[in-house]
Amino acid sequence: MTTLPSSYIEQMRKQLGGEAEAFLASYGQPRTQGLRINPRKINDSDPGALPKLQRLFALEPVPWCPTGFYYEEDARPGRHPYHAAGVYYIQEPSAMSAVELLDPQPGEIVLDLAAAPGGKSTHIAGKLAGQGLLISNEIHPARAKILAENIERMGIPNAVVVSSNPPQLAARFPRFFDRIMVDAPCSGEGMFRKDPDAVGEWSPAHVEMCAARQLDILQDAVRMLKPGGRLAYSTCTFNEQENELTADAIVKLCPGLELERTERIWPHLHRGEGHFVAVFRLTEAGAGGDEAAAPAVRGRTAARGKRGTVRPEEEAVRLYERWAAETWAPEGSGFRLPSGEPLLFGEQLYWLPQADGCPFDSSWLQGLKVLRPGLHLAEVKKNRVEPAHALALSLPPAAKVRLQADLSSEGEEVQRYLRGEALQSGAPGSGWTLVTVDGYPIGWGKLSGGLLKNHYPKGLRR
DSSP states (O other), X not given: OOOOOHHHHHHHHHHHGGGHHHHHXXXXXXXXXXXXXXXXXXXXXXXXXXXXXXXXXXXXXOTTOTTEEEOOGGGOGGGSHHHHTTSEEEOOGGGGHHHHHHOOOTTOEEEESSOTTOHHHHHHHHHHTTOSEEEEEOSSHHHHHHHHHHHHHTTOSSEEEEOOOHHHHHHHSTTOEEEEEEEOOOOOGGGTTTXXXXXXXXXXXXXXXXXXXXXXXXXXXXXXXXEEEEEEEEESOOOSTTTHHHHHHHHHHSTTEEEEEEEEEOTTTSSSSOEEEEEEEEOTGGXXXXXXXXXXXXXXXXXXXXXXXXXXXXXXXXXXXHHHHHHBOTTOOSOOOOSEEEEEETTEEEEEEOOTTOOOOGGGGTTSOEEEESEEEEEEETTEEEEOHHHHHHSOTTOOBSSEEXXXXXXXXXXXXXXXXXXXXXXXXXXXXXXXXXTEEEEEEEEETTEEEEOSOGGGOO
């Protein structure tokens, strides 16, 4: 059983009274494992896909999340090829409650303010269903890189990943977002079963520091919320200071901000590690005196050629479209770019998402550290492009391409592909080939002379 600090035990006995012993005994139980399916990959288009996954990992539904499931530790879905294909996201079940309560809708403009490693951002993206705009922010560079990798793995086309501090974002995006997720850094009392280091970092002083920092973050978040918009504040800790008292404090500091509801998941009452969520709404009156959303900087980031010349972005898109015409099947791929604009970061071509009725474009990103300005389409070479790994993962299972190598999840070939090895192929033809595992896109290869050259990213190889 986890050894708990005496001051923490005293805190929880005072807070829970007669329930404290049952709560403290829960630290002696095994931690809860969960995954959340990716609705871009598993949906009604293939009614048999979800039952197959449920049988494969003996999944049991999470009651507060329709796409969430429990699994036993020995199932190890993180090692299965489906994980590399973005079919699901490994996430602690309690944490799934926050986005369910935020309830983002397709087409909305959403911010995930403290987003790494990406559990809540990928959940939000599933709710948006490829419509609207998601900005995922993480202030710490190393964690922001992991966030960007998870956004890519889950095949999300309409997300921008940035690494900025909350005041900088609040100055750039006043009254901009329909919904905001603030999964704030906390004292991590709900992580004690999973991470023994979290126990060593805990102290009453650390709780006070976290509560103060959370309040600062929330004030910046409220500045970015549209009138009528909703904000969800969540933590994976149990003390009242970082939860109910912080929720009360932000309401007092922000006129017009209303607390709609709070929810707790307790490990001695529910099957999960524990979570707190508070949902707020900003009234029309609460936005008085604030400017409407408008770019803080003007002008486009895209380089412009001289009159009569082709801009680099335009040439890159032309090369991409030529590649796409050669790669997609004549009947269509089942994939098309969302509303947006092309961006070149060096030789990398991205598609920056845009949303109906939203002024967001590339000018809003000036001065921000951007890790992923939308969907990575391709790397531009001389007179050609090479497709990005992210493009493959963004394709639906029903994507139609001229050349496809479908590998069995139970065979050795998919393991060889994930290790970066070339594969023998008896398929006719030559050129870029979509590699799939049981129909789920997992990457690219290039077929020539019966050999499929491996283009799985070196940094992801096993």
